[in-house]
C-alpha cells in the first residue's frame with residue numbers, strides 16, 4: 564500500500580457557541596488552520612504516482628475561496644466548526660473528487676490534530 568499526503572493552510576475565525584459560556588472557545592477567536600489530505604493506493608499509476616499532487620490544486624482553490632479569512636460559522640453552520648467536523652467535511656469533499664482519499668486531518672493549534680478516517684468497507 565502506498566500513501567501520500569499534502570498540506571493546505573488557511574486562517575479563519577470561529578466560535579463554538581454550543582459550549583458553556585465560560586469555555587474559552589465559546590468566544591469569537593481564530594486559528595491558522597492546517598488541513599492534511601491522505602491518499603492511498605495498492606498500485607502506482609504509469610507515472611509512479613498514487614495521484615499527482617497537482618490534482619489537489621482544486622482543493623487549494625476551494626480552501627482559498629471558501630475558507631481563507633472567513634468566519635467558519637457562516638461557511639459551515641454553527642454546529643460544524645470543530646476540528647473533527649472540518650476534517651470530515653474535507654474528507655467528503657476530497658472523496659467525491661479523488662477516490663484514493665483515505666483520511667483528512669485538521670490542526671487548529673501547534674499541539675492539536677483531529678482526523679476523519681472512515682472504517683474501510685469489508
Ligand SMILES: Nc1nc2c(c(=O)[nH]1)N=C([C@H](O)[C@H](O)COP(=O)(O)OP(=O)(O)OP(=O)(O)O)CN2
Pocket residue numbers: 579588644645646647671672674675677
Ligand atoms: N476535540 C476538540 N476539542 C476542542 C476543539 C476541537 O475542535 N475539537 N476546539 C477547541 C478550540 O476551538 C481551540 O482549538 C482551542 O484548543 P486548545 O487546545 O484549548 O488551545 P489552547 O491554545 O488554548 O491550548 P493550550 O493547552 O493552552 O495550549 C477546543 N477544544
Ligand SMILES: [Zn+2]
Pocket residue numbers: 577588592593594671
Ligand atoms: Zn478554536
